[in-house]
Amino acid sequence: xxxxxxxxxxxxxxxxxxxxxxxxxxxxxxxxxxxxxxxxxxxxxxxxxxxxxxxxxxxxxxxxxxxxxxxxxxxxxxxxxxxxxxxxxxxxxxxxxxxxxxxxxxxxxxxxxx
Amino acid sequence: xxxxxxxxxxxxxxxxxxxxxxxxxxxxxxxxxxxxxxxxxxxxxxxxxxxxxxxxxxxxxxxxxxxxxxxxxxxxxxxxxxxxxxxxxxxxxxxxxxxxxxxxxxxxxxxxxxxxxxxxxxxxxxxxxxxxxxxxxxxxxx
Numbered sequence: 001x002x003x004x005x006x007x008x009x010x011x012x013x014x015x016x017x018x019x020x021x022x023x024x025x026x027x028x029x030x031x032x033x034x035x036x037x038x039x040x041x042x043x044x045x046x047x048x049x050x051x052x053x054x055x056x057x058x059x060x061x062x063x064x065x066x067x068x069x070x071x072x073x074x075x076x077x078x079x080x081x082x083x084x085x086x087x088x089x090x091x092x093x094x095x096x097x098x099x100x101x102x103x104x105x106x107x108x109x110x111x112x113x114x
Numbered sequence: 115x116x117x118x119x120x121x122x123x124x125x126x127x128x129x130x131x132x133x134x135x136x137x138x139x140x141x142x143x144x145x146x147x148x149x150x151x152x153x154x155x156x157x158x159x160x161x162x163x164x165x166x167x168x169x170x171x172x173x174x175x176x177x178x179x180x181x182x183x184x185x186x187x188x189x190x191x192x193x194x195x196x197x198x199x200x201x202x203x204x205x206x207x208x209x210x211x212x213x214x215x216x217x218x219x220x221x222x223x224x225x226x227x228x229x230x231x232x233x234x235x236x237x238x239x240x241x242x243x244x245x246x247x248x249x250x251x252x253x254x255x256x
Contacts, residue, residue: 024151025115058148058212062205069203086140093215094208095197 003027003053005034013045013110014038015081019052022060031060035067035078044076045113049106051082056090068100077101081109121150121168124253125179128170132177132237141216142177142235148209149181149231157183157229168253175237176218182230190222 003020016034021027038046048067056064064080071078079101083091091097103109125146129139150166158164164184171178194201196208214220219234 024118024155055144057144057151058206058208059151061208065203066205069205085137089137089141090144090212093212095202099202 003030005030007034007038011110013047013113014043015047015049015106015110017049017052021055021057022053022063023055023057024059028059028063031063032066035070039071039074039076044074046071046076046078047081047106047109047113048078049081050084050087052084053087054084056087061090061094061096065096065099077113079103079109079112081106115151115154117166118147118150118154121166121181121253122147124168124170124251128172128177128179128251132172134237138235138238145213145216145233146179146181148213149179149233152188152209153181153183153185153229153231157185157188159185165254170251170253172237177235177237179233180230181233182225182228184225184228186227187224188222188229 003018003022003026006017006019008015008017016038018031022031035046046067048064067078081103083102088097091100091102101112103112122143125143126139129142134142146168150168153166154160158166166184167180167182169180190210193210194204194207196202196204196211201207210220213231213233217233218236219232221232221234223230223232
């Protein structure tokens with residue numbers, strides 16, 4: 001299943017609800033384009049909701065890291081919400097779990113940007 | 115990338131047939147997929163005239179998967195550690211690390227041309243069902 005991305009705004013935070021796989025090719029490219037689009041529009045608070053992402057590969061991990069560093073370079077923040085067990089497993093193994101701000105609760109995540 | 119999906123699906127079937135739990139099966143299938151991606155992308159450089167080959171064997175004690183490409187070869191010693199602080203925020207370079215993390219043994223062999231990875235996952239006693247031991251299955255795909 002390819003990646004689908006739905007965008008919504010809440011309290012000054014842009015939330016991307018991702019669903020599917022973030023893998024080499026389509027999923028990674030979609031995520032990269034979506035993040036770059038938001039940052040180019042001046043969005044500073046971006047929350048990636050990953051509750052329906054059931055698979056991420058090394059390329060997808062690379063896109064998450066690139067999103068994080070691209071945002072930092074533009075004084076923006078990319079944070080993660082609702083990791084599935086499989087995605088959490090891969091982030092922990094690669095030590096990226098320590099890099100990102102990760103939340104289980106949407107309200108708490110939104111509040112963290114203030 | 116069709117060949118990658120084909121190899122990944124074969125790995126999933128293999129882990130299910132071996133009675134692995136979902137988490138372990140996911141890790142094995144992911145490692146096999148990463149190896150196939152490496153073979154197509156970094157090994158063969160997306161050259162459609164080059165093939166990757168994959169074989170799958172369950173000997174009752176271990177799952178043994180072999181992935182080979184026809185590329186210029188790979189020196190595993192030269193792969194940077196993605197956990198090193200200076201590499202942690204790099205956008206690439208985690209594939210081989212994930213393969214090594216999720217499997218019990220990873221062996222590299224230079225084929226001149228090409229690289230062959232042999233991936234081994236030992237079966238736990240609970241999943242060790244000799245009746246599921248299969249004859250080796252081969253996939254040759256572009």
